[in-house]
Amino acid sequence: MAAVVIVGGYSIAMSRAAVGSGAATARQRITAATRQQNNTAIARRRQRCHSCAPPQSHPFGSHNNNGIMLRYCPTTRSGRSNFDFRPRLPSATRQKQQQQQQRIQFSTKSQHHPPSSANNTSKNQTIRTILSSSSFQNATPTAHPLLRHLTQSLQQTLLKPRSLPLPRYISPQHYSFTLSECFGHSSFIFVAASYLTQDFLELRIMAVLGSTSMLFFTYFHPHGRVLWLPLKWNVLFIAINSYRIGKVLYDRYMAGLVSDELKGFREEHLNVVDIVDYYKLMRIAKEEVYEEGDLVLGQGYPNPNIRIVLEGELQVLRDGTLTYVLEKGNFVSESGLHAGLLLRGGIESCGSIVVGRPFDPTGSQNGNKKQPNDTQINNIRKKNRVRCLRWDRGELVELLEDDKALRNALQAALSWDIVRKLKMQRHMLTAGRVKDPAAWTQKREDQGISRYASILQNMLQHTEECQDMSEMLTKYRMIHHIDDRDHERALAECGWTEEEFRLGKKRQVVEDEEEEELESAQWRRVKRYSSKVVRSLLQ
Numbered sequence: 001m002a003a004v005v006i007v008g009g010y011s012i013a014m015s016r017a018a019v020g021s022g023a024a025t026a027r028q029r030i031t032a033a034t035r036q037q038n039n040t041a042i043a044r045r046r047q048r049c050h051s052c053a054p055p056q057s058h059p060f061g062s063h064n065n066n067g068i069m070l071r072y073c074p075t076t077r078s079g080r081s082n083f084d085f086r087p088r089l090p091s092a093t094r095q096k097q098q099q100q101q102q103r104i105q106f107s108t109k110s111q112h113h114p115p116s117s118a119n120n121t122s123k124n125q126t127i128r129t130i131l132s133s134s135s136f137q138n139a140t141p142t143a144h145p146l147l148r149h150l151t152q153s154l155q156q157t158l159l160k161p162r163s164l165p166l167p168r169y170i171s172p173q174h175y176s177f178t179l180s181e182c183f184g185h186s187s188f189i190f191v192a193a194s195y196l197t198q199d200f201l202e203l204r205i206m207a208v209l210g211s212t213s214m215l216f217f218t219y220f221h222p223h224g225r226v227l228w229l230p231l232k233w234n235v236l237f238i239a240i241n242s243y244r245i246g247k248v249l250y251d252r253y254m255a256g257l258v259s260d261e262l263k264g265f266r267e268e269h270l271n272v273v274d275i276v277d278y279y280k281l282m283r284i285a286k287e288e289v290y291e292e293g294d295l296v297l298g299q300g301y302p303n304p305n306i307r308i309v310l311e312g313e314l315q316v317l318r319d320g321t322l323t324y325v326l327e328k329g330n331f332v333s334e335s336g337l338h339a340g341l342l343l344r345g346g347i348e349s350c351g352s353i354v355v356g357r358p359f360d361p362t363g364s365q366n367g368n369k370k371q372p373n374d375t376q377i378n379n380i381r382k383k384n385r386v387r388c389l390r391w392d393r394g395e396l397v398e399l400l401e402d403d404k405a406l407r408n409a410l411q412a413a414l415s416w417d418i419v420r421k422l423k424m425q426r427h428m429l430t431a432g433r434v435k436d437p438a439a440w441t442q443k444r445e446d447q448g449i450s451r452y453a454s455i456l457q458n459m460l461q462h463t464e465e466c467q468d469m470s471e472m473l474t475k476y477r478m479i480h481h482i483d484d485r486d487h488e489r490a491l492a493e494c495g496w497t498e499e500e501f502r503l504g505k506k507r508q509v510v511e512d513e514e515e516e517e518l519e520s521a522q523w524r525r526v527k528r529y530s531s532k533v534v535r536s537l538l539q
Contacts, residue, residue: 096176099224100161158183158220184217186210204245211237248276255279265310269329270413277406280399285389292384296353297333302346305390307332312386315356318443322433323351324425325359331417332388336455338414339476341469342397343458350450358384359433418479452482453490456501460494463505 157179164175190210194203211234218227218234255275266278273281288307290296296314297303314326326332335347400407425444434440455476459469477487491501 097161100159155220158216159222178222180217180220180222183213183220187213187217201245201248204241204248207241208238208245211241251276251279258282265329272412272416273409274405277403277409280403280406281391281410282389284395284399285391288388288390290355290386290388292355292357294355294386296355296386296388297349299349299352301349303333303335303349304346304393306334306337306393306396307388307390310387310389312355312384313358314386315354317352317354318350318447321440321443322428323440323444323447324421325428325433326353326421327424329417330421330424331414334414334417335451335458336472336476338411338418339479340411340472341455341459341476342400343455344394344397345458345461347393347458348454350447350454355384355386358382359431448480448482449486449490452476452480452486453493456490456496457494460496460501 159178159180161176161178164177166175187210190206190213194206194210197203197206215231215234215238218231221227252275255278258279262278262282266273266275270278287310290312296307299318308331309326309328311328313328314330314332315322316324316326331337332353333347333349335341335343337343400410428434429437455473459473476482482490488498491498
């Protein structure tokens with residue numbers, strides 16, 4: 001029994017010793033593994049710290065002989081030493097830093113050992129998709145050395161990583177950027193700013209700046225590959241916008257060469273027209289001079305021109321009766337242009353336009369015995385000399401169709417001109433220039449109907465454009481109070497009916513029934529005679 005107890009106690013002691021030795025061995029293994037992990041982590045941090053700069057001249061801190069950083073380093077994100085374990089940088093940031101180190105190493109090797117064009121063509125094509133330096137070198141393989149040096153300098157400057165100095169209390173994360181990325185962001189900023197401007201020149205300049213910034217970003221791309229597709233499109237956009245900018249600057253320069261007299265005339269009568277649009281009008285205009293007693297245009301004659309009075313006074317006569325007067329700044333024979341009717345060719349004149357004698361304000365020509373003063377005598381003795389600007393109607397219509405802004409501005413000027421003419425007619429009544437107001441009113445109405453008939457006649461000669469101008473014609477009728485009865489009367493003068501005008505074509509003339517019966521009778525006699533001849537021959 002005692003022997004059994006002794007043997008059992010010995011076995012228990014032996015098992016406890018075995019368990020104790022096994023635990024000691026496990027602790028040793030865990031300690032060794034932990035020490036190895038710490039050494040590996042220290043070596044990795046030491047290697048990353050050395051990759052920032054040589055240990056002798058580190059820009060953000062210094063190292064001891066063991067390679068341990070003693071001050072702050074942006075790579076290890078430590079303020080004391082490499083043994084201070086902080087959160088590591090994101091994988092994307094580490095991958096970006098490794099790519100930058102590869103670019104720098106490759107550029108250094110390529111400068112000392114340039115590849116040959118015959119043996120390394122396939123190698124360069126493969127490396128071009130990965131590394132930016134080889135991409136830029138192969139983009140211009142036969143470039144001038146100075147150009148190649150400039151490209152490499154721009155590449156190193158634009159792709160150099162730069163850190164954003166943010167205090168740690170704002171953000172503990174490290175932010176880096178390149179100048180190429182700044183160009184990419186500025187391109188979209190310029191595009192957004194161009195949406196806020198209304199000036200044509202400012203919009204084009206912002207478009208050029210935005211495309212130029214995107215040009216730098218696509219050529220010196222941070223990923224190391226030249227984006228040729230957007231680069232070529234941006235070059236095209238820069239060329240187009242540069243041409244438009246140059247055209248605008250040239251037109252403004254030429255508009256500044258207009259004479260001072262014409263500039264003053266614009267400020268006084270055509271201030272709603274822009275200076276560049278005014279220059280376009282003056283460029284195709286021709287000046288005419290008429291003396292007292294000259295006939296500018298006869299009643300019933302086709303008129304292919306539009307005029308504006310620069311100096312003097314013109315009189316408009318309907319069947320020899322004075323209906324209204326045209327002074328400085330008034331348009332002559334606009335014929336619905338103020339309502340948007342862009343008519344080409346000649347339009348029949350509804351009245352005669354002559355250069356009459358100056359109006360006598362004293363009324364001495366009407367039998368008034370009042371003695372005029374010296375100023376009035378000088379005005380009476382002064383002859384009426386008229387200067388006009390003349391435009392060909394077809395040429396002016398083509399210009400207005402090409403430039404919508406000019407067309408709107410000219411229509412606004414013509415609308416003000418209509419108001420001025422109405423006020424002048426009222427002034428004629430108060431000044432005593434109308435002898436018989438009833439006859440004068442009747443002549444004015446006849447003149448308006450005749451003018452509308454001339455417009456319809458011109459439109460009916462171009463039936464393909466008649467439907468397109470129906471809305472403008474309705475607007476003209478509203479302005480000048482042309483009712484349906486006057487409209488039918490004007491169509492009758494042109495030889496059209498309301499139904500034909502609505503259909504846009506004229507019916508063909510049908511032969512009379514009597515003529516048809518006569519032709520049918522003659523044809524029956526011919527057939528009867530021919531049948532008799534045939535029967536006689538057969539017999």
